[in-house]
Amino acid sequence: MIRTWRRLRGFDRSVKLLMVNQLTINTGFYMLMPYLAFHLSDNIGMAAWSVGLVLGMRNLTQQGMFLIGGSIADRFGYKPAILAGCTLRTVGFAALGFADSLPVLLLASAATGFAGALFNPAVRAYLAADAGDQRVEAFALFNVFYQTGILIGPLIGMALIAVDFTVVASVAAALFLALTVLQARALPARRAPATGQRAGVIGVLGDWRTVVTNRGFVVFTVAMAGSYVLNFQVYLALPLTVQDTVETAGFGEGSGNIAVAALFAVSALVAITCQVRLTDWAKRRWDAAQALPRGLAVMAVAFLPVLATPPLADALRDMTEAPPLAAALVVAPALLTAALLGLGGALVYPFEMDTVVRLSGDRLVATHYGLYNTVSGIAITLGNLAIGAVLGLDAPIAAIAPWLTLAALGAVGSVSLAIIGRPGGITNTAPPTGSPAAQAR
Numbered sequence: 001m002i003r004t005w006r007r008l009r010g011f012d013r014s015v016k017l018l019m020v021n022q023l024t025i026n027t028g029f030y031m032l033m034p035y036l037a038f039h040l041s042d043n044i045g046m047a048a049w050s051v052g053l054v055l056g057m058r059n060l061t062q063q064g065m066f067l068i069g070g071s072i073a074d075r076f077g078y079k080p081a082i083l084a085g086c087t088l089r090t091v092g093f094a095a096l097g098f099a100d101s102l103p104v105l106l107l108a109s110a111a112t113g114f115a116g117a118l119f120n121p122a123v124r125a126y127l128a129a130d131a132g133d134q135r136v137e138a139f140a141l142f143n144v145f146y147q148t149g150i151l152i153g154p155l156i157g158m159a160l161i162a163v164d165f166t167v168v169a170s171v172a173a174a175l176f177l178a179l180t181v182l183q184a185r186a187l188p189a190r191r192a193p194a195t196g197q198r199a200g201v202i203g204v205l206g207d208w209r210t211v212v213t214n215r216g217f218v219v220f221t222v223a224m225a226g227s228y229v230l231n232f233q234v235y236l237a238l239p240l241t242v243q244d245t246v247e248t249a250g251f252g253e254g255s256g257n258i259a260v261a262a263l264f265a266v267s268a269l270v271a272i273t274c275q276v277r278l279t280d281w282a283k284r285r286w287d288a289a290q291a292l293p294r295g296l297a298v299m300a301v302a303f304l305p306v307l308a309t310p311p312l313a314d315a316l317r318d319m320t321e322a323p324p325l326a327a328a329l330v331v332a333p334a335l336l337t338a339a340l341l342g343l344g345g346a347l348v349y350p351f352e353m354d355t356v357v358r359l360s361g362d363r364l365v366a367t368h369y370g371l372y373n374t375v376s377g378i379a380i381t382l383g384n385l386a387i388g389a390v391l392g393l394d395a396p397i398a399a400i401a402p403w404l405t406l407a408a409l410g411a412v413g414s415v416s417l418a419i420i421g422r423p424g425g426i427t428n429t430a431p432p433t434g435s436p437a438a439q440a441r
Contacts, residue, residue, distance in 0.1 A: 004144055004276045007137060014130045015138055017187050018123055019145045021082070021179060025089075025119070026149025028175040031157035032093060032168055039165040044100050054102070054109050061113030063377030069117035070125075070370025071204050074192040078126035078366065083184055085119030088112070090176040097169020120373060125366035126190050128357045135357060139350040140279035144272050151268040154261075192365065211367050216426045217359040221375050223420060224292075224352060226413040228376040229383030230299045230406055231345055234267045234338055237387050237402055238306070242334045245313045259331045263338045270342030278343070279350050288351040288358075289421030293414040295348035300410025302340030303403040305333040310399040383409075 008016060040051045073081035088111045095108035131138035160168045212218065239260040246259050282291050313330045360368040390402045420426045 003280075004141065007276055008141055011134070011138065011141075012130055013186070014188050014190070015127060017183065018127050018130075019141060021119075021123060021183065021187075022142060023145040023149045024175055024179045025086075026146055027153040027156065028089070028093070028172040028179075030150050030153025031160070032096070032172040034154050035157055035161050035165060035168060036096065040105070043165060046102070050102055054105050057106050057109040058113040059377075059381075061110045062116040063113075063374055063381075065114050065117035066121060066370040066373040066377070067208065067367065068370070069114070069119075070121035070364075070367040071207055072118065073122035073125060073366035073370075074207065074364050075204070077189060077191045078122045078129075079183070079187055079189045081122035081366070082119045082126070082187070083180055085115040085117075085122070086176050086180040086183065087115075088118065089115035090173050090180060093169050093176060094173040097166045097173070117370070117373075121366040121369035124353060124369045125192065128353070128365055129190060129192075135354045136279060136283060136350045137276075139353040140275050140346075142353075143346065143349045144275045147268040147271040147275075151265065151272065154264070207364055207367055208371075211360075211364060211371050214359065214361075214368070216420075217356070217368060217372075219420055219426050220355060220359055221372050223413060223416040224372075225375055225379035226383070226409045227296055227299060227345075227348060227352075228380050229387075230302075230410050230413075231341060232380050232384065233303075233387065233406060234263060234341060236384055237391060237406070238263055238334050238338060240391060241306070241309065241402075242331055245309055246330060259334075262331065262335060266335050267338040267342040270339050271346045274343065275346045278346050282347055282351075288355050289417075289425070291351045292348055292355070292421065293418040295344045295351075296410050296414035296417060298344035298347065299341055300407045300414060302337050302344060303406040303410070305336040305340070306403050307400060308333045310396070 008019065037051050037055060040046045040054060041048065046054075069081065069085070072084075092108045092110075092112035092115060095104060096112070099105050099108060127138055127142060128135050156171075157168050160171055242259045242263065243257070286294070309330060312333065356368055356372055357365055387402055387405070390405060391398055393401060
């Protein structure tokens with residue numbers, strides 16, 4: 001961690017503020033969202049379908065509006081988009097804490113989602129612009145703050161929800177309000193490089209056409225989409241499997257929840273503690289075209305240890321004298337999977353974010369990030385539907401098929417990235433002379 005703080009001191013004030021920005025955003029988000037479904041169902045008494053509708057509205061709005069959010073950032077400036085997003089989330093979180101009618105809750109959830117679509121592409125484009133030649137190092141630091149927010153947010157929320165959910169929502173909204181004021185006062189204004197954009201809807205459609213016809217970027221986006229499906233399994237397949245295995249084996253009431261919390265903690269702690277050192281190590285040896293497929297390969301291999309969970313559970317089912325030890329041994333393969341996923345993700349992320357900027361030709365960077373986020377969101381949705389269906393199969397297929405499927409997906413992604421990143425490959429091809437991307441350099 002000493003290296004992390006030393007590295008942070010070497011960046012400009014704007015970069016440091018963007019790190020604080022992401023830490024606060026994730027802390028506020030993860031202190032509220034994990035407990036929202038419980039609040040809606042138990043405190044308000046909403047039906048399961050309406051709870052799903054409220055939660056789905058946020059995801060649908062955020063994923064569906066990323067491209068628009070990126071365009072707003074490129075056209076009106078990164079800072080206004082960040083401020084607008086933080087303001088919207090302040091209002092949305094406050095409403096989620098105090099509203100009890102479905103229409104208001106849907107509006108609040110939509111505002112919360114659109115907020116993410118506004119500030120996510122803007123923050124990344126701003127960071128890429130101000131980090132300059134140190135983009136990879138900056139994105140490595142960014143991931144440390146990102147994961148720290150994921151780690152501490154639920155812990156703060158857990159403490160506050162013991163009082164009341166409205167307290168959780170109020171504190172989360174206050175964090176975003178404070179962040180909005182801080183950035184309004186201290187974050188320098190920053191606009192995208194001028195590229196002769198046309199005004200109005202026609203101009204925005206022209207921007208989108210520029211992005212979707214950027215062949216290298218689109219191929220890279222599709223090739224990376226599977227990595228987001230893999231990363232998301234820390235929140236889907238792994239928790240469901242571990243909780244079901246531990247509780248079915250009878251290792252004590254609440255042991256499943258403890259095991260799931262350990263999964264989240266291990267994944268985040270690996271990134272927090274290893275990110276900067278790992279990125280420095282990888283950058284000395286590889287370029288992005290080499291680091292990315294290697295990182296995906298690690299993520300693919302990560303799903304193999306969890307294959308040992310059912311046999312271990314069966315073997316240790318009768319360890320009645322030491323149930324905590326037995327439960328820990330059963331969860332160990334899944335914890336190793338979470339750790340390897342965190343390690344692979346930490347290797348991939350800085351090079352991935354830098355590659356998006358490079359493939360954009362430093363033109364319409366936020367819009368490129370917007371489309372990239374939209375495609376990854378679609379991949380997560382489709383991937384989760386497929387993995388959920390496989391998890392629902394009868395034993396023993398359900399104990400093997402999901403993990404082999406995910407490992408295969410990672411292997412395909414790794415090979416694809418190796419092919420398109422080879423010398424002369426599509427993501428290593430510079431924008432042609434005279435193209436808008438080339439002219440923007």
